[in-house]
Amino acid sequence: MMRPKIVVVLAMSADGKISDGSGSPARFGSAADRAHLETQIAQADGVLMGANTLRAYHTSLTLRDPRLLDQRAARDQASQPLHFICSGSGQFEPAWRFFSQPISRGLITTSQGALNAQAYDFDHVLISSTSTDSSEIGWTELWPQFQNLGIHRLAVLGGGELVASLGAIAAIDELWLTVCPCLIGGRAAPTPYDGVGKLLKETQSLELLSHRIEGQEVFLHYRVAHPPANPVVVAPPAAAALDLQLGQSPPQTE
Numbered sequence: 001m002m003r004p005k006i007v008v009v010l011a012m013s014a015d016g017k018i019s020d021g022s023g024s025p026a027r028f029g030s031a032a033d034r035a036h037l038e039t040q041i042a043q044a045d046g047v048l049m050g051a052n053t054l055r056a057y058h059t060s061l062t063l064r065d066p067r068l069l070d071q072r073a074a075r076d077q078a079s080q081p082l083h084f085i086c087s088g089s090g091q092f093e094p095a096w097r098f099f100s101q102p103i104s105r106g107l108i109t110t111s112q113g114a115l116n117a118q119a120y121d122f123d124h125v126l127i128s129s130t131s132t133d134s135s136e137i138g139w140t141e142l143w144p145q146f147q148n149l150g151i152h153r154l155a156v157l158g159g160g161e162l163v164a165s166l167g168a169i170a171a172i173d174e175l176w177l178t179v180c181p182c183l184i185g186g187r188a189a190p191t192p193y194d195g196v197g198k199l200l201k202e203t204q205s206l207e208l209l210s211h212r213i214e215g216q217e218v219f220l221h222y223r224v225a226h227p228p229a230n231p232v233v234v235a236p237p238a239a240a241a242l243d244l245q246l247g248q249s250p251p252q253t254e
């Protein structure tokens with residue numbers, strides 16, 4: 001099955017949290033982590049965030065680094081990737097800056113969510129209609145629409161519920177985790193991979209591709225090991241070239 005290559009990019013506290021329990025925007029990473037995030041976004045045709053992440057930030061990160069913008073132009077990519085929000089409910093606030101940012105916006109939603117979101121300025125609305133749970137996105141039926149929109153590489157920027165829903169169908173290919181020097185704690189605080197979780201005997205294996213220490217932060221890059229029966233990723237030439245630049249095995253110290 002053809003689907004985009006999916007790369008998750010998250011910053012995490014040393015105790016494994018991506019924010020606090022009150023849904024605050026996660027601004028505990030350093031300037032180096034922000035630059036790292038921008039670099040990952042620049043390599044993507046699309047970015048995807050869960051609705052709670054948009055509810056936390058009210059905005060999406062746009063590319064500003066002229067070097068990254070030049071690299072996208074050289075690859076014939078639009079200056080900004082398409083920014084998708086995943087929301088079963090389609091419930092947002094019109095005042096959020098996201099809706100006036102100079103970007104193309106996409107909504108991944110259900111039939112009811114699409115009705116609720118009619119007033120919002122989305123350029124593309126991808127509706128999942130075959131899921132047995134009418135509030136859940138059925139990702140596989142949407143992959144051809146990503147292909148039609150030219151989305152071959154998708155950067156998933158959180159949060160933990162969205163990541164877990166993609167992980168549940170083995171649709172995550174790589175994971176970038178920045179371990180930040182702070183402790184957050186709290187049972188209700190989101191983690192990189194929430195959802196219902198897995199039993200230990202079902203845990204997903206990761207292969208460490210690279211690790212780098214910058215200042216007080218550790219940048220970890222993993223490949224997710226997929227069993228052969230899971231979807232085959234079709235990467236276009238640009239994404240394949242990026243993989244070579246990022247390096248594969250053995251694990252690299254950057």
Ligand SMILES: NC(=O)c1ccc[n+]([C@@H]2O[C@H](COP(=O)([O-])OP(=O)(O)OC[C@H]3O[C@@H](n4cnc5c(N)ncnc54)[C@H](OP(=O)(O)O)[C@@H]3O)[C@@H](O)[C@H]2O)c1
Nearest residue numbers: 011019023050051052053088089137158159160161162165
């Ligand atoms: N440290 C970091 O790098 C980082 C990155 C991103 C976010 N965060 C933090 O993470 C927190 C938000 O994370 P979160 O886990 O609570 O939420 P989330 O994953 O951002 O969003 C969850 C929401 O997305 C929609 N959604 C996700 N998967 C879906 C599916 N399969 N089917 C239907 N709808 C789906 C639903 O929206 P509806 O409710 O509209 O139905 C759901 O309630 C915030 O505090 C944010 O600051 C941290």
